[in-house]
Amino acid sequence: MAVGVTSLALILLPPWRTGHVLGFIVCAGLLAYAYYLQYVDGLEPCPLCILQRVAMAAMGLVFLIAAFHNPGRIGAHVYAALLTILGCAGAVVAGRQVWLQSLPKDQVPACGMSLDYMLETLPFTETLKKVLEGSGECAEKGWVFLHLSIAGWTLVFFIAMVAASLALSRRD
Template sequence: MAVGVTSLALILLPPWRLGHFLGFLVCAGLLAYAYYLQYVEGIEPCPLCIIQRVAVAAMGLVFLIATFHNPGRIGATVYALLLVIIGAAGASVAARQVWLQSLPKDQVPACGMSLDYMLQTLPFAETLKKVLEGSGECAEKGWVFMHLSIAGWTLVFFIAMIAASLALTRRD
């Protein structure tokens, strides 16, 4: 029975190119909403949020390139691999932020330097290390919907996009 349900789900998927274009649109929509929250609602992104935005943009770019390229089986596998790697990196950063947000107030790391300042003054590897450690601003939940913060929803997004990219690879 499980094989039948899986086959039915694969049959209902849109054609390969349309699926990747929809992936691009989802990424673009997510970025548009992130910028809306920043510039209209005044919610400033923390350094971990910015890294997640870069991962969403990178996934969107790969989805868009895959849409126009329309490769064969090997190329489709390469695109899926790229999407899984980017998605896993984004998911790990989002999971780190969700973990920071779950810490008791007394265990939250102190706020550090801004990302702009770190990029201007520190080597890139050290900046990346400090950003991934997280800071107090990354532990703020801010906006919450259905008990999930923005980082929680972003984690759900990355997992869904990884699953979608793998499902699209299975299409012939």
């Protein structure tokens, strides 16, 4: 009897609650590592990094709520939709940063205002626009593992977390 790849993947997936607890643990672990890099190694986050942290924290919170709620079929799809939206938003921001990091040095935007200063002085929509445009500090790679920067690894994890949440929503 042949088992399809999709069926095999669903068999190998953990149960609903366990999968969402694992999703929360991954998000919390990634955030803990980001704070370790900031406060222990002295690697200051750029505005795009901060937006990625917000998206990761929001995903972690939704994973945790989903694990405790343990909804029915429709609720599982609602949680998957929320996680997909948050994950795609985080992936877009991480992808933007990866793109900025790939620019030649002469095309990198100049360093701009800090996120705190922009939030205090500019309207929220203008702050968001300026943050997404990126600045010089967002183009710095700082740390590289297996040829991927932190932003590259964050992009990989956002995509993986979206895939996991969609797979878990299909689980009976």
